[in-house]
Amino acid sequence: MLVRCLYASRPVQPMNGALLDGILEQCRRNNPRQGITGLLCVADDLFVQLLEGGRDEVCEIFNAIVRDDRHKQVRLLSYEEITERRFGNWTMGHVAIPRVNPSLLLKYFKRVELDPFDGSGQATLSLLGELVATAAIVTRGE
Template sequence: MLVRLLYASRAASPLTAPVVDAILAQSRDHNPKLGITGMLCYSDDLFLQVLEGGRDEVCELFNTIVRDDRHTKVRILSFEEIPERRFGAWTMGHVNIARVNPSLLLKYAERPVLDPFACSGRASMALLDELIATASVIGRC
């Protein structure tokens, strides 16, 4: 059974390029073995990530993320059974929200910044869909 989990978290320390690169490298190394695909968006101290795969694998990975010292305030925004993957092309695609047109963010939120804590899971998922449609996702692997 396939599931999709969307969560948000805050970075425990400043998000530098090496920190993000380490998270992405770890994801791209481990996720294929687990059958997990997804996408990571980040900005300032925020993460917004979607994970897709088998229910047990996604839940175990999420539990690992919750215990990861790099994340704080981890919150589930959406969890659902799915008939097919939306993010099957990425072991872990990523988007640096600082490089996205602010008007796109404003379309889904009160202000033109990434803040998944201040909007619905549905709006956050719609933002991710639009990022895919506008070819903003990096790291097709």
């Protein structure tokens, strides 16, 4: 059975290139062998990640993230059973939120900022879908 999990968290330490590179490398190394696909959005003080794959694998990854000392305020935004992957071509695509068109953020949130803690999980999921459709993903990570 396939599931989709969307969560947000805050980094414990300020985000820097080395920390982000380490997280992306870990995702790109481990996710394919577990059948996990998804996206990671990063801003200075925010992670938003979407995971798709088997229920057991996605739940194990989410539980590991909750225990990961690089994250705080981990919040589940959406979890659902799915019949097909929406982000199946991405082992772990990366979206740099500061580079996203401000009007796109305003379409889904109260202000021109990605704030999944104050918006619906569906709005965040819709934004991710639109980012894929508009080619705002930095890399497929393949």
